[in-house]
Structure formats: C-alpha cells, structure tokens
Amino acid sequence: MSRKTTDRLATGTIYAFVGVVVAILCGLIGYILITGIPDISWHFLTSAATAFTAGGGIRDQLFNSLYLLLLTLVISFPFALGCGIYLSEYAPQNWVTGLLRMAIEVLSSLPSVVVGLFGYLIFVIRFNLGFSILAGALALTFFNLPILTRSIEEALQDVPNLQREAGVSLGLSNWRTITKIVLPIALPGILTGIIISAGRVFGEAAALIYTSGQSAPTVDYGNWNFLSADSFLNPMRPAETLAVHIWKVNTEGITPDAVAISAGASAVLIVIILIFNVGARFLGQRLYQHLTASKSK
Amino acid sequence: MDRMKQNLHQASKASYQDYFGKSISLFCASLVGMLVVAILYFVMTRGLATFTQNHISLRSFLLGQTWNPTQIGANGQPEVGALPMIVTSLAVTLLAALLATPFAVGVALFVTEIAPRRGGQLLQPMIELLVGIPSVVYGFIGLSALVPLMRHLFGGTGFGILTGTLVLFVMVLPTITSLASDSLRAVPLDYHSAALALGATRWQMLYKVVLRAALPGILTAVIFGMARAFGEALAVQMVIGNAVLMPKGWLTPTSTLTSQLTTGIGNTTLGTLPNNVLWSLALILLVMSLFFNSLVRFIGRRGRMQK
Numbered sequence: 160m161s162r163k164t165t166d167r168l169a170t171g172t173i174y175a176f177v178g179v180v181v182a183i184l185c186g187l188i189g190y191i192l193i194t195g196i197p198d199i200s201w202h203f204l205t206s207a208a209t210a211f212t213a214g215g216g217i218r219d220q221l222f223n224s225l226y227l228l229l230l231t232l233v234i235s236f237p238f239a240l241g242c243g244i245y246l247s248e249y250a251p252q253n254w255v256t257g258l259l260r261m262a263i264e265v266l267s268s269l270p271s272v273v274v275g276l277f278g279y280l281i282f283v284i285r286f287n288l289g290f291s292i293l294a295g296a297l298a299l300t301f302f303n304l305p306i307l308t309r310s311i312e313e314a315l316q317d318v319p320n321l322q323r324e325a326g327v328s329l330g331l332s333n334w335r336t337i338t339k340i341v342l343p344i345a346l347p348g349i350l351t352g353i354i355i356s357a358g359r360v361f362g363e364a365a366a367l368i369y370t371s372g373q374s375a376p377t378v379d380y381g382n383w384n385f386l387s388a389d390s391f392l393n394p395m396r397p398a399e400t401l402a403v404h405i406w407k408v409n410t411e412g413i414t415p416d417a418v419a420i421s422a423g424a425s426a427v428l429i430v431i432i433l434i435f436n437v438g439a440r441f442l443g444q445r446l447y448q449h450l451t452a453s454k455s456k
Numbered sequence: 457m458d459r460m461k462q463n464l465h466q467a468s469k470a471s472y473q474d475y476f477g478k479s480i481s482l483f484c485a486s487l488v489g490m491l492v493v494a495i496l497y498f499v500m501t502r503g504l505a506t507f508t509q510n511h512i513s514l515r516s517f518l519l520g521q522t523w524n525p526t527q528i529g530a531n532g533q534p535e536v537g538a539l540p541m542i543v544t545s546l547a548v549t550l551l552a553a554l555l556a557t558p559f560a561v562g563v564a565l566f567v568t569e570i571a572p573r574r575g576g577q578l579l580q581p582m583i584e585l586l587v588g589i590p591s592v593v594y595g596f597i598g599l600s601a602l603v604p605l606m607r608h609l610f611g612g613t614g615f616g617i618l619t620g621t622l623v624l625f626v627m628v629l630p631t632i633t634s635l636a637s638d639s640l641r642a643v644p645l646d647y648h649s650a651a652l653a654l655g656a657t658r659w660q661m662l663y664k665v666v667l668r669a670a671l672p673g674i675l676t677a678v679i680f681g682m683a684r685a686f687g688e689a690l691a692v693q694m695v696i697g698n699a700v701l702m703p704k705g706w707l708t709p710t711s712t713l714t715s716q717l718t719t720g721i722g723n724t725t726l727g728t729l730p731n732n733v734l735w736s737l738a739l740i741l742l743v744m745s746l747f748f749n750s751l752v753r754f755i756g757r758r759g760r761m762q763k
Contacts, residue, residue: 162657162659162660163657165657165659165660166657166658166659166660169659169662169663170570170658170659172562173562173565173566173570174566176558176559176562176563176566177562177563177566177579179559180559180562180563180629180633181579183626183629184582184583184586187586187589187597187626188582188585190597190601191593191597194600237484238484238487238488239484240484241480241481241483241484241485242481242484242485242487242488244477244481244484245478245481245482245484245485246485248481249478249481249482250485258489259485259486259488259489261749261753262488262489262492262493263488263492264749265492265496265745265746265749266488266491266492266495268680268683268687268745268748268749269495269687269742269745270686270687270688270689270714270741270745271687271689272687272689272714272717272718272738272741273495273499273687273738273741273742273745274495276499276717276721276735276738277494277495277498277499279721280498280502280726281494281498284726301491301495304488304491305488308488330470331470332469332470332471332473332474332477333474333477333478334473334474334476334477334478335470335473337477338477355588358588359588361590362588362589362590362591362592362593363590364590364591364592364690365591365689365690365714365718368718368722369721369722402590402592403592405592405593405595405596406592406595406690406694409595409596409599409694410693410694418600421596421600422596422600425592425593425596425597428590428593429589429593432585432588432589432590433585435588436581436584436585436588
C-alpha cells in the first residue's frame with residue numbers, strides 16, 4: 160500500500176471516528192432535551208415531589224440544589240482562595256510544597272463516593288449533624304476544594320510578574336500587592352473557575368446520598384428564621400437535591416412517572432449547567448473589561 | 457535619634473501585613489493538607505477493621521467469590537469475598553478505556569491537527585459541555601435507553617458489564633479527549649514542519665512524530681479517564697444490575713465496588729462486620745485512586761526526562 164493511500168485511509172478513519180462521536184454527542188444531548196423539555200412545565204418546577212403518585216414536581220429539590228451550591232461555595236471559596244494564594248505567591252520550592260500539591264491531586268482524584276462516605280462518617284455520625292444540608296455542603300467542600308484551588312492558582316499564575324514588581328517597588332507589602340493588584344487582575348479567571356466548579360457541584364449526587372440525605376421534607380418558604388425546623392433556610396434539615404432525586408426515583412421504582420420526572424429533571428440540570436458554562440465565559444470577559452478598562456481581551 | 461533607631465529596629469507595617477497574609481494563606485493550605493491526611497486515615501482505619509477486629513483473612517476477602525456478609529460460610533467465617541466486584545470494576549474500567557481511547561485520540565487529532573478551525577469551534581464547546589454533564593444523567597439515559605436496547609438486541613435483562621462499559625465509555629470520552637488534545641497542542645510546531653519537510657505525508661507526520669511526542673500526555677489522559685471510570689458510582693450502579701455475582705457474560709447482572717457501596721452503606725450499622733467490609737471496599741477504591749495518581753506522576757517524570 161502506498162503511503163498516499165495509507166494517509167487517505169487514516170484520514171478517513173479519523174473522520175469516521177469523529178462522525179461516530181458527533182453522532183453520540185448529538186444523540187445524547189438531543190435525547191435529554193427532546194425527552195425532557197416536554198415534561199418541564201410551570202407546575203413541574205413549582206410543585207412538591209410525590210413518592211407514590213404521578214404528577215410530582217421538583218420544587219424542593221431544585222431549591223435544595225441551589226441552596227446547597229451556595230453554602231458549598233461560601234464554605235469552600237475562602238479556603239480555596241487562601242490555599243491558591245499560598246501555592247501561587249508564597250510557597251517555596253521544597254518538598255513540603257510538593258507534598259501539599261500531591262495532597263491536592265490525591266483529593267481531586269478521589270472517587271466522590273469515598274468523599275461522601277468520609278463526610279457521612281465524620282459529620283453525620285461523629286459530629287451528630289444527621290442527614291443535613293450542612294453535612295452535604297461540607298462533603299461537597301472536600302470535593303470542590305481541589306478543583307477551585309487549582310483554578311484560582313492558575314488564574315493567579317496568569318498575572319504577569321511585572322504587576323507584582325510594580326506593586327513591591329512602590330513600597331507595598333507582598334500581601335497588599337496580592338490583594339490590591341494581583342487579585343483584581345486574576346478575578347475574571349477566578350470567577351470562571353468558581354462557575355465551572357459550581358456546575359460540577361450542582362450535578363454531584365454520589366457524595367450527597369449519605370450526607371444531605373434522600374428526603375425532601377416540606378418546608379415553609381415564607382419562614383426566614385433559619386433556626387426554625389420548617390424554615391427553608393434551616394441548614395440542619397435533610398435535603399434531597401435534583402441529582403439525588405433523579406437517582407432515587409430511578410432506583411426505587413415506586414414513582415409511576417419516574418421516567419418523565421427524571422427526563423424533566425435531567426433537562427433542567429443540563430440547562431442550568433449550560434447557563435453556568437455560558438455565563439462563566441460572558442461574565443469573565445465583561446469583568447475583565449470592567450476592571451482593566453481594556454476594550455477586549 | 458531615638459525614634460529613628462526605633463523605626464529601624466522595628467518591623468515595618470508592611471512586614472506585619474505580609475506576615476499576616478502569609479500565615480492566613482499558609483493556614484488554609486495546611487488545612488487542605490490535613491483534610492487529605494484525615495480522609496486517608498479514617499478510610500484506612502475503618503477499612504482495616506475488617507481484618508483487625510473481625511479477623512477476616514485478606515486472602516478470603518480479595519479472592520473469595522461469595523458475598524453475603526451476614527451469613528457464615530463453609531470455613532466458619534462470614535462470606536465476604538469481594539472478588540466479583542473487583543473483577544467487574546476492573547473489567548468495565550479497562551473495557552471503557554480501551555473503547556474510548558481510539559475515539560478520543562481520533563477526535564483530539566481532528567480538533568488539533570486536521571481541522572483546527574472548524575473542529576475547534578464546533579467540537580470543543582460540545583466536549584466541554586459533556587465533561588460537565590452530571591453522572592446521574594448518564595445513568596438515567598443508560599437505564600431508560602441503553603438497557604432496553606441491550607435487552608432487545610441480546611436478550612436477558614439488559615443489565616451487566618456491556619451496558620456499564622458503554623455508559624462509562626461515553627462518560628470518559630470527553631475527559632480523555634480534552635486532556636489528549638491539550639497534550640497534542642503542546643507538541644512544538646517545529647516537529648510538524650520538520651516531518652513535513654522530510655516528505656512525510658500528514659498521517660506519517662502525525663503517527664511517527666506528533667503522536668509519539670504526545671504519548672506521555674495521551675497516556676496520562678487515558679489514566680485520568682480510567683480513574684474517573686473506576687470511581688464512578690451512580691451511573692454504573694443504575695445499569696449494572698447490582699447482584700454480587702461473578703460476571704458470567706456480557707449481560708449478566710453484577711456489581712462494582714462503587715455500586716455495592718452506594719446500595720449497601722445505608723442498610724448496615726456502623727461498627728458491625730457488614731459495614732466494615734463495605735469500608736474495606738472503599739479502601740480498595742482509595743488504594744486504586746492512589747495507584748492511578750502515582751502512575752500519572754511516574755509517566756509525567758518519564759515524559760519530562762525524554763525531552
């Protein structure tokens with residue numbers, strides 16, 4: 160076989176592979192949207208889930224997912240920021256730093272079930288939090304920390320060293336330079352990192368089954384006292400999220416319209432994650448323009 | 457004079473600020489480090505309790521084929537053979553990676569080398585979106601579309617290794633593709649030019665030069681994909697059938713380590729043997745994840761040395 164023929168054959172094979180993958184991708188996204196979108200209605204989004212009868216909605220699950228996401232970000236962002244700043248700005252090149260980087264890598268590659276089980280053991284049982292939003296948020300924090308830390312570190316690394324030198328030569332301390340000069344420049348990158356990790360947290364279920372629980376008790380959306388038991392803000396109540404709900408209705412098999420519910424809920428999940436992805440790009444660019452007064456990146 | 461001396465000998469406001477900032481960020485960093493140590497410690501002590509407290513031999517755990525922790529087996533010990541789950545987990549992981557790698561490398565080559573403009577603009581965002589699709593959604597599609605299809609095509613229940621492999625294949629495909637394209641992009645342009653200048657066809661250039669140069673990166677991508685597949689719980693749990701039996705064929709219900717963990721942990725009480733052995737399964741997951749991690753590090757070091 161001449162080398163020209165091999166070249167053509169190989170190119171053809173690659174095109175065929177790409178064709179198959181594109182077909183899978185389109186089939187997948189098409190399947191979710193086509194089976195899911197017809198099930199989404201105002202009623203579906205705003206009514207409570209029912210276990211044994213058809214026609215249940217996802218109101219509580221949707222709220223729980225968003226609330227859990229918010230709590231997770233509130234807990235994990237400060238630590239990830241501190242850790243990212245340390246690794247990017249302060250960490251000396253020695254074996255301790257190497258060990259820390261390795262620890263973060265290990266944490267990011269741990270299966271989420273293991274992280275969930277650890278959260279279950281520590282928070283649900285040892286600290287006696289029970290199945291609660293707080294326990295779920297803490298477990299998700301473990302899951303989220305390495306991703307967030309890495310994207311913050313990368314965003315900080317992208318800031319040119321000239322900016323740091325300029326700050327220090329004006330007599331600012333390193334810390335002032337970091338908080339007043341480096342961080343604002345890195346902010347769009349950090350924000351993108353937060354939103355991308357938010358997408359992952361939003362769809363996570365395995366770490367939540369045994370930490371935030373599999374039940375969504377009825378809550379009172381008018382009760383703003385987060386200490387009262389039926390308040391929607393109470394962090395100590397069990398809270399089934401959207402992703403856990405999809406898993407549960409499918410594996411338990413007692414809800415008659417499980418397929419319709421999970422199709423609708425999947426489509427809602429995908430659409431929200433899509434919004435996160437697009438939003439991350441848009442917001443990052445806008446913020447960059449705003450903060451640096453430049454027309455475009 | 458005194459004030460000057462004082463100023464010179466005292467740390468300045470700036471250095472106090474710096475001290476403050478450094479300690480805060482070091483505190484956060486060490487917290488993350490401690491967290492990892494805590495996870496390793498707790499999972500290990502819990503997972504080893506099966507062997508230290510319940511005196512199960514490591515051999516009967518790793519090589520036993522019957523899983524029924526509440527029953528006493530023929531040898532007078534509870535039946536806690538984890539081999540079926542270990543085999544199934546390894547099988548779906550390896551098969552998914554084997555199936556996904558050619559597709560992923562093909563797409564990565566297409567995106568970076570053959571049609572960077574068209575391919576990059578269309579495929580890249582799609583692949584990024586796929587990485588972000590939650591695993592339960594993959595599981596749900598597997599359960600509602602793939603399982604009936606398999607049942608229709610091959611008979612049986614439709615649950616099993618084949619269905620699990622296909623679901624994992626779709627899940628790891630975007631992961632491997634995006635990491636492999638990154639490593640292909642990192643191959644210096646000179647390499648391309650040099651190969652083409654010697655009269656190589658495009659495929660010769662890609663196969664003999666570019667793919668070889670990117671090999672460590674591609675291997676890393678495959679291992680990351682395998683780590684993801686091995687640790688994936690819910691998507692697999694929904695399509696694998698969840699019967700702890702040795703897989704006898706492509707489509708017999710079986711169980712992976714992760715699926716057994718998700719189904720089992722809620723039905724056992726902490727401190728009892730049935731619960732301890734589940735933690736031992738988690739320990740296997742942990743060890744495998746550490747193994748994948750060190751493999752990536754090893755390849756990274758080897759790849760660097762060759763340059």
